Structures are given as structure tokens and as C-alpha cells.
Amino acid sequence: MSGNDKVLQIRALRKSYPGGVEVLHGLDIDLRAGEFLTVIGPSGAGKSTLLRCINGLVPASAGSCRLRGAEILGLRGAEMRAARRRIGMIFQAHALVDRLTVMENVLSGRLGYTGFWSSWARRFPPGDVAGAFRLLERVGLEGYEDRRADRLSGGQRQRVGIARALLQSPELLLVDEPTASLDPKTARQIMRLLRELAAENNLAVIANLHDVGLARMFSDRIIGLNAGTIVFEGAPGELTDSELSTIYGEEDWSTEEVADVSA
Amino acid sequence: MSPPDAASVSATGLSGEAAARTWQRPRLIANAWIRRAAWGGGALYLIVAVATLGVDFERMAAGVPRAAEFVSGFFWPDFTTRGGDIIEGFIESVTMTLLSTVIGVALSIPLAIGAARNFASGPVYLVCRSIIAVSRTFPEVMIAIFFVVMFGFGPFAGLITLIVGTVGFLGKLLAEEIEGCSTEQIEAIRATGASLPKILVFGLFPQVFPRLVGLGLYRLDINFRESAIIGVVGAGGIGATLSTTLNRYEFSSAAAVLVLIIVIVLLTENVSGFIRQRLI
Structure with missing residues (x-):
């Protein structure tokens, strides 16, 4: 292994949208290989924007973002695409291309490496196809390769999304609300799978989560984002109720059942 | 281990006010x-x-x-007297229809992508939108007259007319379809590092394909009917035959032409329905 295991180094990252609304006010984040970082915070805090600034789906306004020491902010064209190949992204479950088969969806993870006409004819290198079969098996979807994506359940779709991102052989994994619209049990299974695969491949992961419970269970480190500023950073154990109030605003955080609601 | 949804439900129970209150939908014009x-x-x-x-x-x-x-002519459509003209006209019309649809669809795909807000902006968007707008401005008959003057009588003028019509029709509707596509699916393909052509093939095309086929088949149908109309102004095809028979008051032959047009339109309708069912 190389001595440099710092995968991602974000400094003073800012993003303002046209019209002058600044949604990220200078973020600093470091991430090591094999580390599972979760970002929590209220809707509109800038979690999704943060992820999209890293892989350039949304252009950042200022700051620096280094992937294994090389600046990737502000890259354009082919250089930007080359950087994106090294960064896998997992979206909400509905971000699969519905009318493509499971196999096509997974293989689209290799689009950055495949020529246009080969991809048009769906002729991917045998190594990629073998890798796709292996990943489908690993995420528990053996035999589903010819199924159309819109025929799958939410949990199955998310497994395909994970396989697609991993087929890129990424160094960094960006995960945006992976469990939104999934039931609690499926959500846990998906998080566990992500966690295992990240460990197997020594991946650095940044995951946005809405569910604080899941964040506590599955992350090495948690960042709390509120209105574009980091207001908490620490281990899951350090996330107390008062910290949650800092992140989300005042609320009664007790998880005991509210007794008798009748008026 | 307990789920974190710390819920503090504020109890706003429904009070039992039984007083009859009426409600009416707000009117568009209040006065x-x-x-x-x-x-x-x-x-x-x-x-x-x-x-x-x-x-x-x-x-x-x-x-x-x-x-x-005229109506009585319909009861005895005469397919034989002008049989040669009718067959020639139909072959011309069918050729015009097929060619114009294929060429028109091929041209309108790049135009529609350029005319969709989520894929193009600035000059490209404006140019593509303008081309579509111009080709939709004039009714086909007027375009046909224009091309007949330019290229002379015959099916070539008709072919160009139908291509223009197809581009205007498909360009606009397909552009709207593209604008209504799921951004997440496209974004997901973009995130893999795919270039624009590959994003189109893997992210956009699967989303609009059924609609493209449906619109293309519908346009095939329109183009055939349209070829009968523009033939009247000299752009070849079955319309020219129809116009000749009507001018000579040969209502039985005209009826034969109309019956054939109806049969072909019904046929394309059924075939396109079958194909669409298979694809979506």
C-alpha cells in the first residue's frame, strides 16, 4: 500500500447558486481509505450539493478538493470525466435507468472506460461482464441480469445501484440518501451491504443519511451539516441529544413512545 | 438500537363542532x-x-x-378504369411516406436534443427551436405549393414537404418528451464519467424510446394522409390521381381512391398499435 492513504481532502469548499444564495460556506473535510463518513443534517442543509460538488455534477464556486492529492475541482471535459470514473456514486433507489436491464444498468458503471460504438452495441469487454456478474452475485441478485430495472423492488434497485457504482472500481464512494423510500429493514440491509463492500474494497465513503439511527450504527465518523456549515464532527458515540439539537434545531429526541395521544 | 424517529406528536384533536359549514370551490372570476x-x-x-x-x-x-x-359513386367504386393511375399514385405515395418519415425522424432526433432545455442552452437551443418553429409555422399545403414552384411538379416536392412537416412535428414533441425525462437517471449515468454521446445512449434514449416509436408511427400515418392532400396541389402521389378524377367528375374512380386511402390508414393504425404494444 502507498503511504498516502488520505483519499479526499476538501478545503474551504464554497457553493453559491446564481442569484447569490450561498449553500456551502467553506467546508473542510478529510477522508481516509476505508473510512465510512456520514453526513447528517436537515433537508436543504447542502448535503446533496456537497456530494455533487465533489464529482462535479454541480460546479463548486470556490475552494479545493483533492482526490489522492490531485486537485479535481474545476476540471472540465475529459479530465473531469476521468476523475468521475474514480468516484462511484450511489443515488436514491429510483436513479436506475428504468427501461434498461439490470445488466445494462450495472455495466453502465464502465461507460467511462468503453468506446461509444461498443457501448451502443452493448459489447463490453469480457472482463467487465465477468465483473458485473460477480458483483450481482455479491449483492444478492444472481440470475436477475435480464430483468428490466423497473420490475425490481426498491431494495433490489438499490443493490443494482451499488453494483453499478462498484463496477467503476472507485477509490471514493459518494452515497446520496441510499435508504430514502426504503422500509426500515431493507434500509438496514442496504447499509450493512454498503458497509461490508466498502471494507472489502478499502473504499472511502461519504454517505448522506436522513436517518440518524442508521448513521449511528454504520459510520466511523459523523458530520452534522446545518445551513451549509459543519456544526458537528465526531464519532457516533459523541452524537448526543444536545448535538442533534445543534444540527437539526430544538426537538425532543427521546425515542420512547409518546404515551396516549388522545385529546 | 431503537429507531431515532423521536416523534413528539402535538395533539390537535378534531373538536366536535357539528355546525353545518358550507364550502364552495373558489370561482375563476370572483365578481x-x-x-x-x-x-x-x-x-x-x-x-x-x-x-x-x-x-x-x-x-x-x-x-x-x-x-x-358523388355519394352514389361511392357505392360502386371503380378500381379498373383508372387502375394504372391509381396503382402508380399509390406506389408514389407509399414511397414518399416511408422515405419522408425515416429521413424526418433521423433529422428530428438531434434537433429535439438541441431544443431541449435540459441538454442545450444558448445559441444551440435557439437555433434548434427556431428550425422547429419555422417548419411548424406553415400548413403542409402551403409548403407543398412552395416546393412545387421550386422543384417542379412531382413526388420530389412532396417528399421534401413531408420531411419538413415531420421535423416540425417530431422535433417539438420529442423535445418536450426529453425535457420531461428523469434527471436522476441521467445524472447517475453522468456520474460514471460517461461522455455526452454515451449519456444520451444509456441515460436518455431508453427513457424516450417508446415515445419516439409511437410518435414516429403516428407521423407515418399522418404523412400518408398528408400525401393525399398535397398531391392535389401538384406534389405527386395518390393526391394527384384523386385530383384528376375529381376534376373530370369521375366520382366512381375518386371513390376507389378514397376507399383505398381509408384501407391503408386503417392498416397503418393497426400495425402501429401492434408495434407499440410490443415495445413499451
Whole structure:
């Protein structure tokens, strides 16, 4: 292994949208290989924007973002695409291309490496196809390769999304609300799978989560984002109720059942 | 280990106020008098409009025998007297229809992508939108007259006319379809590091393909019917045959042409329905 295991180094990252609304006010984040970082915070805090600034789906306004020491902010064209190949992204479950088969969806993870006409004819290198079969098996979807994506359940779709991102052989994994619209049990299974695969491949992961419970269970480190500023950073154990109030605003955080609601 | 949804439900129970309260959907025009005036004005306009058309019952009555002759021609459509012309006209029309649809669809795909807000901006968007707008501005018959003047009588003018019509029709509808696509699916393909052509093939095309096929088949149908109309102004095809027979008061031959047009339109309707079912 190389001595440099710092995968991602974000400094003073800012993003303002046209019209002058600044949604990220200078973020600093470091991430090591094999580390599972979760970002929590209220809707509109800038979690999704943060992820999209890293892989350039949304252009950042200022700051620096280094992937294994090389600046990737502000890259354009082919250089930007080359950087994106090294960064896998997992979206909400509905971000699969519905009318493509499971196999096509997974293989689209290799689009950055495949020529246009080969991809048009769906002729991917045998190594990629073998890798796709292996990943489908690993995420528990053996035999589903010819199924159309819109025929799958939410949990199955998310497994395909994970396989697609991993087929890129990424160094960094960006995960945006992976469990939104999934039931609690499926959500846990998906998080566990992500966690295992990240460990197997020594991946650095940044995951946005809405569910604080899941964040506590599955992350090495948690960042709390509120209105574009980091207001908490620490281990899951350090996330107390008062910290949650800092992140989300005042609320009664007790998880005991509210007794008798009748008026 | 317990789920974190710390819920503090504020108890806003429904109080049992049984007093009958009525509710009405808010009216488009709140003022009752303005509303009545709008209705009244609309009715008055319709009456005046019909009055100015100059409906002439005498002339309508005089036309009845000729209409009867025309209709009776329909009961004995004559396929043989002008058989050669009819076959030639149909082959011309079908060729025009197929070629214009294929070429028109091929041209309208890049145009539609350029005319979709989520894929193009600035000059590209403006140019593509303008081309589509211009090709939709004039009715096909006028375009046909223009091309007949340019290229002379015959099916070539008709072919170009139908291509223009197809581009305008498909360009606009397909662009709207592209604008309505799921951004997440496209974004997901973009995140893999795919270049624009590959994003189109893997992210966009699967989303719009069924609609493209449906619109293309529908346009095939339109183009055939349209080829009958523009033939009347000299752009070749079955329309030219129809126009000749009508000019010579050969209603039985005209009826034969019309019957054939109906049969072909019904056929394309069924075939396109079958193909669409298979694809979506």
C-alpha cells in the first residue's frame, strides 16, 4: 500500500447558486481509505450539493478538493470525466435507468472506460461482464441480469445501484440518501451491504443519511451539516441529544413512545 | 438500537363542532356580474358570427343532387378504369411516406436534443427551436405549393414537404418528451464519467424510446394522409390521381381512391398499435 492513504481532502469548499444564495460556506473535510463518513443534517442543509460538488455534477464556486492529492475541482471535459470514473456514486433507489436491464444498468458503471460504438452495441469487454456478474452475485441478485430495472423492488434497485457504482472500481464512494423510500429493514440491509463492500474494497465513503439511527450504527465518523456549515464532527458515540439539537434545531429526541395521544 | 424517529406528536384533536359549514370551490372570476357579462358576451359573439357567415340555403339545396351523384359513386367504386393511375399514385405515395418519415425522424432526433432545455442552452437551443418553429409555422399545403414552384411538379416536392412537416412535428414533441425525462437517471449515468454521446445512449434514449416509436408511427400515418392532400396541389402521389378524377367528375374512380386511402390508414393504425404494444 502507498503511504498516502488520505483519499479526499476538501478545503474551504464554497457553493453559491446564481442569484447569490450561498449553500456551502467553506467546508473542510478529510477522508481516509476505508473510512465510512456520514453526513447528517436537515433537508436543504447542502448535503446533496456537497456530494455533487465533489464529482462535479454541480460546479463548486470556490475552494479545493483533492482526490489522492490531485486537485479535481474545476476540471472540465475529459479530465473531469476521468476523475468521475474514480468516484462511484450511489443515488436514491429510483436513479436506475428504468427501461434498461439490470445488466445494462450495472455495466453502465464502465461507460467511462468503453468506446461509444461498443457501448451502443452493448459489447463490453469480457472482463467487465465477468465483473458485473460477480458483483450481482455479491449483492444478492444472481440470475436477475435480464430483468428490466423497473420490475425490481426498491431494495433490489438499490443493490443494482451499488453494483453499478462498484463496477467503476472507485477509490471514493459518494452515497446520496441510499435508504430514502426504503422500509426500515431493507434500509438496514442496504447499509450493512454498503458497509461490508466498502471494507472489502478499502473504499472511502461519504454517505448522506436522513436517518440518524442508521448513521449511528454504520459510520466511523459523523458530520452534522446545518445551513451549509459543519456544526458537528465526531464519532457516533459523541452524537448526543444536545448535538442533534445543534444540527437539526430544538426537538425532543427521546425515542420512547409518546404515551396516549388522545385529546 | 431503537429507531431515532423521536416523534413528539402535538395533539390537535378534531373538536366536535357539528355546525353545518358550507364550502364552495373558489370561482375563476370572483365578481358575479363580470362572470355573467363574460357568458353573455360570448353567446352574443357566437350569434353574430354565425350571422355574418352568410349561410345560403338555396345553394345548399342546389348542391344536393351533385352530392347524391358523388355519394352514389361511392357505392360502386371503380378500381379498373383508372387502375394504372391509381396503382402508380399509390406506389408514389407509399414511397414518399416511408422515405419522408425515416429521413424526418433521423433529422428530428438531434434537433429535439438541441431544443431541449435540459441538454442545450444558448445559441444551440435557439437555433434548434427556431428550425422547429419555422417548419411548424406553415400548413403542409402551403409548403407543398412552395416546393412545387421550386422543384417542379412531382413526388420530389412532396417528399421534401413531408420531411419538413415531420421535423416540425417530431422535433417539438420529442423535445418536450426529453425535457420531461428523469434527471436522476441521467445524472447517475453522468456520474460514471460517461461522455455526452454515451449519456444520451444509456441515460436518455431508453427513457424516450417508446415515445419516439409511437410518435414516429403516428407521423407515418399522418404523412400518408398528408400525401393525399398535397398531391392535389401538384406534389405527386395518390393526391394527384384523386385530383384528376375529381376534376373530370369521375366520382366512381375518386371513390376507389378514397376507399383505398381509408384501407391503408386503417392498416397503418393497426400495425402501429401492434408495434407499440410490443415495445413499451
